[in-house]
Amino acid sequence: MELMIHSSSFLLPNTTAGEEEDNRRHSPTYALVLLNQRLPKFTPLLWQHARVRVCADGGANRVYDEMPLLFPHEDAAHVRRRFKPDVIKGDMDSIRSEVLSFYSELGTDVVDESDDQDTTDLHKCIAYINGVMPNVDKSSFCILVTGALGGRFDHEAGNLNVLHRFSTTRITLLSDECLIYLLPKTHRHEIHVNSSAEGPHCGLVPMGMPSGRTTTTGLQWDLNDAEMRFGGLVSTSNIVKAERVTVESDADLLWTISIKKF
Numbered sequence: 001m002e003l004m005i006h007s008s009s010f011l012l013p014n015t016t017a018g019e020e021e022d023n024r025r026h027s028p029t030y031a032l033v034l035l036n037q038r039l040p041k042f043t044p045l046l047w048q049h050a051r052v053r054v055c056a057d058g059g060a061n062r063v064y065d066e067m068p069l070l071f072p073h074e075d076a077a078h079v080r081r082r083f084k085p086d087v088i089k090g091d092m093d094s095i096r097s098e099v100l101s102f103y104s105e106l107g108t109d110v111v112d113e114s115d116d117q118d119t120t121d122l123h124k125c126i127a128y129i130n131g132v133m134p135n136v137d138k139s140s141f142c143i144l145v146t147g148a149l150g151g152r153f154d155h156e157a158g159n160l161n162v163l164h165r166f167s168t169t170r171i172t173l174l175s176d177e178c179l180i181y182l183l184p185k186t187h188r189h190e191i192h193v194n195s196s197a198e199g200p201h202c203g204l205v206p207m208g209m210p211s212g213r214t215t216t217t218g219l220q221w222d223l224n225d226a227e228m229r230f231g232g233l234v235s236t237s238n239i240v241k242a243e244r245v246t247v248e249s250d251a252d253l254l255w256t257i258s259i260k261k262f
């Protein structure tokens with residue numbers, strides 16, 4: 001079974017020019033999707049290295065309203081012009097009209113899909129990114145999604161469902177407090193833990209299907225051919241004990257790890 005390596009090196013702050021260059025060479029290229037929830041404090045860092053920045057509908061309000069708050073000593077209008085999304089996409093029922101006209105005048109592409117009331121704005125954004133980057137090597141490309149967790153539970157469930165619907169695309173859901181991604185059963189997994197930025201709290205959750213057998217290394221409560229299911233065991237409040245965690249399972253699992261204060 002093929003190995004899939006995971007690392008959240010996108011959370012590591014820029015340091016010296018040399019180290020920054022080094023970090024970039026070792027991190028996957030990524031696209032950034034901004035949802036309609038409070039922007040995490042590390043959003044400017046993610047923005048800086050993203051290949052494409054896409055706001056999901058009301059996510060554009062968050063960039064417009066909250067980016068200036070992350071730079072309190074700078075002129076708000078200047079900050080807004082610096083953080084111009086490449087694309088705003090969704091059913092456009094949450095973006096304010098002044099925000100829409102501000103960014104479209106700056107040259108942001110606006111893709112109105114108000115006809116589709118069966119898929120979420122996040123789904124629309126992932127489908128768009130996959131469409132504009134058809135030739136990218138999927139093993140070294142991922143999509144980071146801010147504001148995906150810690151809000152309305154129906155939205156959170158929809159966001160988690162997107163991980164399953166696009167299971168061959170690497171997608172990481174983020175909040176200020178934690179991140180979540182899918183570990184597909186088609187691979188064995190090696191998770192490189194950047195302990196300056198993440199951990200130690202973590203979890204492995206068999207969402208969508210039970211797991212008959214899961215085996216891990218590097219955790220305080222490792223699983224050894226263990227069964228996990230809702231209604232039975234799910235691994236929550238676990239603790240990372242090693243720089244590398246390995247996971248192998250007969251079911252798709254969600255991996256979650258806490259994020260340290262930025």
Ligand SMILES: Nc1ncnc2c1ncn2[C@@H]1O[C@H](COP(=O)(O)OP(=O)(O)OP(=O)(O)O)[C@@H](O)[C@H]1O
Pocket residue numbers: 035036037056057058059090093094095120121122147148149150151152153155156158159
């Ligand atoms: N409270 C929240 N918790 C988690 N995710 C959210 C929340 N609010 C919005 N999102 C995410 O941001 C995306 C865009 O948000 P937006 O408010 O524009 O969506 P919407 O479809 O208009 O919502 P609503 O269901 O309120 O009409 C959503 O598709 C969802 O993925």
Ligand SMILES: Cc1ncc(C[n+]2csc(CCO)c2C)c(N)n1
Pocket residue numbers: 091116117118119120121
């Ligand atoms: C069974 C079912 N439940 C809910 C919706 C509503 N819905 C799902 S995604 C979406 C778009 C949100 O921007 C809306 C309105 C539906 N269509 N089908």
